[in-house]
Amino acid sequence: MATSPRTTVEVQVPTEGRCGYFVERKKRFCRMVTAAGRRFCGEHAGAAGMGAEEENIRKRILCPLDPKHTVYEDQLEKHLKKCNSREKPKPDYFIQDINAGLKDETEILDELVPISSLSEEQLENLIKKLRKASNSMNCTLKEQIMSHPALHDVLNDPKNGDSAFKHLKQQASILGNIERLNLLGPRRCFVEFGAGKGKLSHWVDIALQEAEKVYFFLVERVTTRFKVDGKHKKKNSVFERLQIDIQHLCLSKIPVLIKEKLPVVGIGKHLCGVATDLALRCLVETYPAKCKEINEEPEAKRIKNDKTDADNDTLVNEGSKKNELDQRIPVAGIVIALCCHHRCDWRHYVGKEFFKTLGLGPQEFNYFQRMSSWATCGMRETTMETSEINIKKRDDQASDNEDEHEGFRKTDDNPEGLSRLLTVEERKNIGHLCKLLIDQGRIQYLQQKGYNASLQYYTDSFVSLENVLLTALPKQSSTPDSTT
Structure with missing residues (x-):
């Protein structure tokens, strides 16, 4: 008869010179x-x-x-x-709520009920409003699925897992689109919003190789482990992290931008809903306005203090030329892969005027941004199990912040309750319309600010369900291909 082995109880004692608690x-x-x-x-x-x-x-x-x-x-x-818990001093480029947008007290909503709690009539009315608003939009986006030689070797590395390969495909296409818009060159300042580990900036840097005077500012509000930007030691490029919420970021207060006056290129991969709106306002509204303030004040003082008419005429002529340069939009272009429309917020949304022209307001917007998550509901039956496993495995050490956008999202729409009203395919189509409507407001906003902007598919849906890229160029420098 076999006997079970005895279990030994390990008696712990404090180490000499160490605490005995x-x-x-x-x-x-x-x-x-x-x-x-x-x-x-x-x-x-x-x-x-x-x-x-x-x-x-x-x-x-x-x-x-x-x-x-x-x-x-x-x-x-x-x-x-x-103490590490003390409030840290704010950097010069921190200005409270500078990119937040105006807060209209009349637009504060009562607590909205979940979509699953709406009556059939209320839901039908919302969908009717959505379809009516969508009739004026071009719902067919052009494909701009590209690649770039900088990622050729790593894309063909057999050691890549499925997830890594998909992210590399997206980064290659974004990089290819940056080059397509003639934004990939020397003497640039690339601002990566929602930078995470900084991989997109990493590949931009690799693509530029020995280009002169290239600066990278990686904007991320949380600390990130396993960053790749710290590995760059090239003399011709400079990496700097800005740990700040985009809502409070004033680019014109960054010393390098003040000194070098380099054109800015705003980039981002899977920039979550509200962060996209904050980034757009930061780039095309607050930054140009602040730059104009900085450039105009010294000029006025110089003209005022001069004594002779001849000198005044010379300075006025020089000033008019300088003002012409200052009137140029200081942002050379924007290339942002959009994501997570269900995380948008009416206060920060840049397309309010677009919604209002369609007879829509904050209440419709808030329901549409929730319904935008339906765009992926057609995948739920097939991805539920895999996504739950991925969520359990995910931790700070193993995940990139962009991974959270790739799988199943839990929302309040209760698909089981809605299945009697809408099929999976119908919900999916409605979700896409919601995303497109929200993005169209962003396009109109950029056009009003002097940009030619467009939406396009930058990767296949099997690579990422969030596969729409927003691009924008100042109208005076737009390429023929950028407006299609």
């Missing part, structure tokens, strides 16, 4: 180094039931900025100046 959550002793002759570290002396007198140590209190850690009471003032 047993951390129950971690099932081990604290590993902090203690002062000479002390049993516990300063953090755990109180928790171990040892008074300050008994341990002969100073009293520790909870940090007022973050109660998850403690601090010596007599060093509180010094600690508050260097």
Whole structure:
């Protein structure tokens, strides 16, 4: 008769010179180094039931900025100046809500009910409004699926997994479209919005190779691990991360842009709903306005202070030439792969005027942005299981922030309840119309700001369900191919 092996119980003891407090959550002793002759570290002396007198140590209190850690009471003032939880000083390019858009108190909505709670009549009325608004739009987008030699080798690397290959295909096409619009060249400043690890800027840099004076500003509001921009050591290109929400970013306050006056190219891969609107306003509204303020003020002072008429005439002529240059849009172009329309927000949306001309307002917009997620509902039956597995596997170390846009999205539309009213294919078509309507508002906004803008498919739907690219060029520099 076989006997089961005995289980040995490992008895833990604190390491010499380390804290003797047993951390129950971690099932081990604290590993902090203690002062000479002390049993516990300063953090755990109180928790171990040892008074300050008994341990002969100073009293520790909870940090007022973050109660998850403690601090010596007599060093509180010094600690508050260097605590990691303290409010950091804002950079010069931070201006509160500069790209947020106007907040109209009359447009504040009551809490909207879920789409699944709408009556049949209410849902039908929404769909009728959507179809009526869509009748005036060109619902057929041109395909601009491209590639670029910079990614040729890596695209053919057999070590690539399916996910990596799909992202590389998209990056290659975006890079190809940047080149198609004549935006890929020296003396440029590329601003990547929602940069994540910075892979798109990485490939732009590889494509430019030895081009002179190329700057990259990678805008991301959260810290990102496994960044690739830190690996670039080329003398001709400069990478800088701006950890800031696009809502507060003022490009004209960035020293390099002030000094070098290089044309800006705004780029992005899978820029989530509201972030797209904030980026567009940042590029074509607040940045040109601030640049004009900076350029005009010194000129006025110079003309005012001159004494002779001859000098004044010379300066006025020079000033008029300079003003002509300043009137040129400082943004050379925009290339952004769109994403996540269900994360749009009416306050920040740049296409409000477009919606209003169609007789639509914030209430319709908020329902349409929710319904936009239906564009992928046709994939739910086939991707549900895979997506749930991917979500469980995803963590900070393994995922790129853009991965979250590629799979199943949980929304409030309750497909089971809607199936009696709409088929999967009908929901999918309605979702696409919602996306197109929202994007059309962005196109009209860019046109009003002096740009030729267009939408196109930049990759196949099997590579990414979010496969629409927004491109824009100033009208005076648009290529014949850019307006189609």
